[in-house]
Amino acid sequence: MSNSVFSVLSRFVEEYRSSTPNKLKMIDAYLLYILLTGVFQFLYCVLVGTFPFNSFLSGFIACVGSFILAVCLRIQINPQNKGDFLTVSPERAFADFLFAHTVLHLVVVNFVG
Amino acid sequence: MFVFQVSAWGGYVFIINLIPLHVFVLLLMRRFSKRVYIAYSTFYVIGLILSMQIPFVGFQPIRTSEHMAAAGVFVLVQLYSFLQYLRERLTRQERQTLFSVAVCAAALLLFVCVVYLSCTGWIAPWSGRFYSLWDTGYAKVHIPIIASVSEHQPTTWVSFFFDLHILVCTFPAGLWFCIRNISDERVFVVLYAVSAVYFAGVMVRLMLTLTPVVCVLSAVAFSSVFERYLSDDPPAEDDRRNSGSLYEKAGKVRKQVLCEEGLGSNIKSLVSVLLLLLLLMFTVHCTWVTSNAYSSPSVVLASYNHDGSRNILDDFREAYYWLRLNTGQHTRIMSWWDYGYQIAGMANRTTLVDNNTWNNSHIALVGKAMASNESVAYDIMRLLDVDYVLIVFGGVIGYAGDDINKFLWMVRIAEGEHPRDVRESDFLSPQGEFRVDKAASPALLDCLMYKMSYYRFGEMQLDFRTPPGFDRTRNAEIGNKDVRLKHLEEAFSSEHWLVRIYRVKDPENRPRLERKPRVTSTANKHKHKRKATRRRRGFIKNKLVLKKGRRLNRKQRRTGLN
Numbered sequence: 087m088s089n090s091v092f093s094v095l096s097r098f099v100e101e102y103r104s105s106t107p108n109k110l111k112m113i114d115a116y117l118l119y120i121l122l123t124g125v126f127q128f129l130y131c132v133l134v135g136t137f138p139f140n141s142f143l144s145g146f147i148a149c150v151g152s153f154i155l156a157v158c159l160r161i162q163i164n165p166q167n168k169g170d171f172l173t174v175s176p177e178r179a180f181a182d183f184l185f186a187h188t189v190l191h192l193v194v195v196n197f198v199g
Numbered sequence: 200m201f202v203f204q205v206s207a208w209g210g211y212v213f214i215i216n217l218i219p220l221h222v223f224v225l226l227l228m229r230r231f232s233k234r235v236y237i238a239y240s241t242f243y244v245i246g247l248i249l250s251m252q253i254p255f256v257g258f259q260p261i262r263t264s265e266h267m268a269a270a271g272v273f274v275l276v277q278l279y280s281f282l283q284y285l286r287e288r289l290t291r292q293e294r295q296t297l298f299s300v301a302v303c304a305a306a307l308l309l310f311v312c313v314v315y316l317s318c319t320g321w322i323a324p325w326s327g328r329f330y331s332l333w334d335t336g337y338a339k340v341h342i343p344i345i346a347s348v349s350e351h352q353p354t355t356w357v358s359f360f361f362d363l364h365i366l367v368c369t370f371p372a373g374l375w376f377c378i379r380n381i382s383d384e385r386v387f388v389v390l391y392a393v394s395a396v397y398f399a400g401v402m403v404r405l406m407l408t409l410t411p412v413v414c415v416l417s418a419v420a421f422s423s424v425f426e427r428y429l430s431d432d433p434p435a436e437d438d439r440r441n442s443g444s445l446y447e448k449a450g451k452v453r454k455q456v457l458c459e460e461g462l463g464s465n466i467k468s469l470v471s472v473l474l475l476l477l478l479l480m481f482t483v484h485c486t487w488v489t490s491n492a493y494s495s496p497s498v499v500l501a502s503y504n505h506d507g508s509r510n511i512l513d514d515f516r517e518a519y520y521w522l523r524l525n526t527g528q529h530t531r532i533m534s535w536w537d538y539g540y541q542i543a544g545m546a547n548r549t550t551l552v553d554n555n556t557w558n559n560s561h562i563a564l565v566g567k568a569m570a571s572n573e574s575v576a577y578d579i580m581r582l583l584d585v586d587y588v589l590i591v592f593g594g595v596i597g598y599a600g601d602d603i604n605k606f607l608w609m610v611r612i613a614e615g616e617h618p619r620d621v622r623e624s625d626f627l628s629p630q631g632e633f634r635v636d637k638a639a640s641p642a643l644l645d646c647l648m649y650k651m652s653y654y655r656f657g658e659m660q661l662d663f664r665t666p667p668g669f670d671r672t673r674n675a676e677i678g679n680k681d682v683r684l685k686h687l688e689e690a691f692s693s694e695h696w697l698v699r700i701y702r703v704k705d706p707e708n709r710p711r712l713e714r715k716p717r718v719t720s721t722a723n724k725h726k727h728k729r730k731a732t733r734r735r736r737g738f739i740k741n742k743l744v745l746k747k748g749r750r751l752n753r754k755q756r757r758t759g760l761n
Contacts, residue, residue: 098285139258140251140258143248143251143258143261144248147244147247147248150244151244151245151248154240154241154244155241155244157240158236158237158240158241161233161236161237162237167233170232170233170234171233171234186241186245189245189249190244190245190248193245193248193249193252194248196252197248197251197252
């Protein structure tokens with residue numbers, strides 16, 4: 087059982103390395119960084135306490151929001167998904183990404199307090 | 200757009216629950232796609248943080264149960280998409296049942312987490328306003344102030360017809376058309392329609408959420424029908440190339456026996472004309488409703504005489520203007536909370552409670568003051584530093600929305616906070632009715648609201664057919680006509696006695712003693728005096744005579760000095 091799981095995982099990693107284009111790998115690295123930041127924030131909150139609650143929330147939601155937006159960008163850029171997104175070109179996806187990020191960061195800056 | 204809704208009305212909770220429900224149903228119907236994922240995730244995250252910017256909402260989106268559905272669906276959607284991604288990569292077999300089971304299991308796990316957090320208190324349970332939508336009997340027993348608002352009552356059929364007219368009938372037809380040609384967006388409309396119908400039936404105010412979807416679906420129904428009935432039969436020959444929307448005379452059209460929509464053009468024209476007539480009537484009805492029911496300001500009342508001419512009753516504004524001109528700038532007005540905003544806006548004075556007061560105890564204190572006898576009420580009014588009291592009295596003109604009609608709600612709200620001092624049963628007659636005539640309960644005849652409403656009303660005879668003191672709203676002659684106020688004095692009554700304002704008198708300078716004046720016995724004194732008058736004019740008994748040089752002996756000294 088564990089053998090098969092391990093083999094499945096290694097096969098998955100191998101396939102990932104070979105088949106994904108570089109652009110998507112960059113986005114995936116960015117996603118990993120955001121995820122780690124979010125995890126660290128959450129751990130800090132759990133360990134130290136939630137005193138400035140709005141600051142914690144704004145930071146955490148900034149992480150979650152950036153993660154989600156990057157995932158959306160990745161989905162929209164992925165050439166395999168072209169069938170779903172006929173009207174959305176990669177440039178348009180990136181512009182949407184930037185716009186949403188601007189809104190997100192404006193609100194986060196307001197909320198940090 | 201969502202954030203505008205959040206900043207405008209608390210009904211945004213409906214939207215924040217409807218959209219996750221839509222996404223979840225799409226998930227179950229296997230119509231979930233990447234577009235839905237992107238749309239929902241972005242909406243949720245940005246909407247969440249933006250809605251928390253509104254001060255009134257604050258941290259509610261992550262702490263109250265009403266918002267948990269949205270969060271739950273969000274997490275579920277992440278998991279599902281991630282699993283989809285893995286599935287594409289790893290195995291190529293379709294294991295639909297496995298995935299729906301996995302989705303259900305994940306949803307169940309989330310639900311258990313939320314329930315656990317609710318139980319431990321980290322997530323607040325459903326607040327009273329929203330809980331009363333599910334359990335409609337809850338508010339009447341536990342939170343009378345929510346039950347007392349007339350807009351929170353269940354909707355009657357009259358309201359439905361009044362607001363929607365023929366759309367009530369065409370709306371289910373449109374719903375059926377939507378379901379027949381189902382697509383992702385139409386699932387949302389269907390869900391919205393069904394949930395809106397339920398909520399509009401629970402509370403009159405929520406008719407507001409029903410009307411957009413009714414209009415949309417009725418439009419769908421009408422357009423489908425018109426499309427069918429206004430179009431030509433599909434032509435057999437190629438030379439007939441008229442567009443489908445033109446209508447031709449019966450004689451020119453060749454009857455298509457093979458066509459399955461074999462409708463005679465007579466029937467078509469009849470149906471089209473009938474539907475047009477219905478729409479015209481609908482327009483007329485809507486115009487009338489808007490002009491009469493939704494445009495008249497409730498501050499100025501209008502009544503119509505026998506000959507149809509309009510009689511304007513401007514009592515409210517008269518009273519508020521009197522307040523503005525004749526009271527000091529810092530006077531405090533006590534009234535029921537319905538008039539709080541009006542007083543603050545038109546009279547520009549401080550009120551104790553108004554339409555946005557969330558402090559239930561404060562409102563209960565005002566209710567208790569209105570429901571107690573004058574002395575107890577006076578204590579409360581001095582405690583709250585009240586200068587004037589304002590009430591609305593409709594007995595002279597028959598206005599049904601006055602404070603005596605609302606009085607039982609004041610009692611109920613006060614009873615919620617002060618159950619030992621105020622009891623609703625005290626104010627009802629022995630048979631359990633609320634009456635203001637001779638059969639009224641003594642507590643009612645003695646309470647402040649009664650006294651203020653009917654002060655000097657017993658002398659007023661409105662009509663030669665009815666006795667003096669006849670209350671037109673309750674159609675009864677009042678029980679206690681001789682009303683005396685000890686701590687209040689009447690400051691102003693408007694033209695038709697609709698608004699009455701009383702001034703709270705200061706405490707008396709010297710409180711009257713309750714004891715009888717002291718009586719001294721004069722019998723002995725008289726005798727005594729007579730004897731003494733024969734002697735010299737006034738003398739001091741035991742007067743000490745001092746001889747210079749001689750010391751007083753001890754006894755004399757003691758008596759002299761004491």
